[in-house]
Amino acid sequence: MGLLIALTAAPFLLGVINRTKAVFAGRKGRPLLQAYYDIAKLLRKGAVYSRSTTWVFRSGPIVGLAAVLAAFFLVPFGGTSALLAFPADLVLFAYLLGLARFFTVLAALDTASSFEGMGASREVTFSALAEPALLLALAVVARETGEISLSGMFGGLSFASWGAAPAPLTLACAAIFVVLLAENARIPVDDPETHLELTMVHEVMVLDHSGPDLAYIQYGAALKFWVLGSLLVGILLPIHAVNPWAGLAVSLAGLAALALAVGIVESFMARLRLLVVPRLLLGAAACSLVALLLAVWS
């Protein structure tokens, strides 16, 4: 049940981010459900494919969404265990996101467009740095709880763990937050609003997709925000409610607050220069590393 709610609620978070940005800019903003309208509209349309492309281009959105969905099944949500849990499943989680990226990048290169090649090149650069940051940050939680599966880690975490090791967990959360911004193409790493300027990273890679393919991509993006957000919320709000509905409600509220926070970051910050982004990600990896060393020597 929680899974179904999660699957349907994921695009809503994008609405929250956009509304927050609109409010800060003094605009009325798009409807909160705009992402649903977009996806529904795209699913009803036909598609146009470039003559340069092959089946790799067509498989990009499918593999991308399937990998994120499979990763979604590994993430515990609302204080309950995930559908699939086993030791070191967080490695499979990270590599499934890697698979999604691999095919998105290949689909971009398949169009023979220099814009999309540029976006693809930047995407692989940033993600090569984001991956160590994410895995090391999750290793902090693994060290603190003595568990090595995502469900075990989040089940073992409580407010007492925050009391015992505030510094490592804070640093790990900071690192995951940066990874969340980078992986979801948010400011300050990327600007989701710019489609055709040379600043773009993620959005330009999907420039040539249309119809149901684009719907898959947009839904996949919403879901990716959801799964990485759930990791962060799971660490920040380690609640084990007796009532599963209460746990679900708290987690949903947490995710909405996270979307609000992302919206605030986007309103107050400008996009970083491309050459500075790697430093931000290296900083996140350094945060995770320091957190781990603190956790080991405390």
Place this chain on the structure above:
Amino acid sequence: MALLVVSGLAALLTGRAARICTLLGAGGAVAGCALALFPAVKGLFGAAVAVRYPWALPGGSFSAEIDPLSAFFLIPILGLSLVSAVYGGKYMLSYSEKKSLGGSWLFYNLLVAGMALVVVARNAVLFLVAWEVMALASFFLVTFENEKPEAREAGWIYLVATHIGTAFLLVFFLILGRGSLDFDQFNAGMNSGALFLLAVVGFGTKAGFMPFHVWLPEAHPAAPSHVSAVMSGVMIKTGIYGLLRALTFLGPPPAWWGWVLVVIGLSSGVLGVLFALAQHDLKRLLAYHSVENIGIIALGLGAGLLGISYHSPVLAILGFGGGLLHVVNHALFKGLLFLGAGAVAQATHTREIDRLGGLLKRMPWTGVTFLAGAAAISGLPPFNGFISEFLIYLGAFGAIQGRPAESILGITLIGGLALIGGLAAACFTKAFGVVFLGEPRTPEASKAQEASWWMILPMVILAAACLGIGLLGGVVLSVLSPVISQVSGIPAAVTAGHLASTSVVLQLAAGGAGCLIVLILALAWMRKALLRGRETGSAVTWDCGYVKPSVTMQYTASSFAQPLIRLFGFFLRMKKRAAIPTGIFPPKTSFETHTDDPARQEMYRPLFLWVDRAANRLKVIQHGRLNLYLLNVVLTLIALLLWEFLWAS
């Protein structure tokens, strides 16, 4: 084995008639490998086969045995050599008009026989003879295109580098074999630390540990592609085999051995993939990836050794298990990628990545199998590379729960593997994306045609094996139990118990991968259903309204890799040479980049310059006057007599 040698000789004799020669040479290799696979498989399941004959050489007997460790390396050697021989049979025919193929098949079969003998030999003399047969046979294969100066240079670098390694091994075996040169009578005694370092340098040169890897990126691209596949897929693994075999002689490992391997693994892994990113030649890129994957194997083995020193059997089993499984996995996907690169090179007559493009439409089978290999080498599920890296990760996440030293190991492994994985994905999106996707960048690329079925079939078999191990990792793991217990000294019952629980984990992970495949099929079906009856158009790629896009406007591999190369510029030191456009009507402009290997430029070159100078000084006694030579002989004789006399008294 005898069949291999005989068929090689037969191929040499019939070298003029290309077809007969190929039939004999490749057929002999296939038959020999297939026959030898039976005892190898039996050996893996514990039925050791041993032979021992007295021979006239000093130091023990002609002794060979297939135990689990030998069998575990023998199976990939024979398997990959078999499929590569099938591929090579067709591949080499294109050279048949220019030169005789007999020699190449003789050396190919000798190479296979040499590798097989290396892993079964149980006597140091036999081992070194086999080691040299392997090295020399591969040297002649590397210089097969000896009319090209770069092939000759590559051959020399390879010959020198491999013999420096052999020199270390000679010292290693001499110290170890003071009593007898048979392996079962070795006794390390007090020198085990020094012996370990000798083995790391000696075997590490063959395996391609950074910084002893200098020959790899030269020799692998120069050889014919099926030979590159065998050299990169399995020949360098004889170095790993040698190291593991050496460890079984040296007794319980102190912790610093493990750390040495972890540091070597980390530097080989990260620097190997970074140099691969900077390459423009497809086969050179793959050669640097061999350095990277040897690094991953070394990380696993280092973790295994540390698991023994820290008395953590779980870490030891997972470390050795991951490292060993990666040996097989790398043989499969690297063999596959080299065969694919060979098909591309043969179809387009270039290995320059930036001169290719759009080949997936023209070579669909080569393309799809190359894609499988690329995903596997990047460690992505549901392929086999993921399984072996997952095992090392599993050990690492267990290790961070332990004492500080183990935690540091865990952190190193997690951070290192994650970085290597991300960079490898970047490198292979570049390689596959630029070579196979988009539009062809040159007329040669647009005229490419699919390879023959004899070349496609081996690639399909290897790709299927990659997917098979990726989905059935748990089953494959149970085979590893006797090998791990042999290397680590942990009782077989304990390893089998741990591996059984790990298999369950792997099956769950494979369940996740299976779920992924089901989702892919479901989503593909859904899109098909949605688009049924609707209009699907085809048009040019969106170009912002520009009227005349051309293929040269595509993103190139060099530009694709540029941000990462710039970021890690400290290690890479890429050299740029550019003619900047000037004036209103600029003259011809050019831009080129080149990345030198620092190990070659800054370690080996000064070393050899020094050797050269030292050798020049020795010229003083090489003056060509006979009477002085005779004087030298007499002086030496007197010195020896005096020494003997004084020693005796």
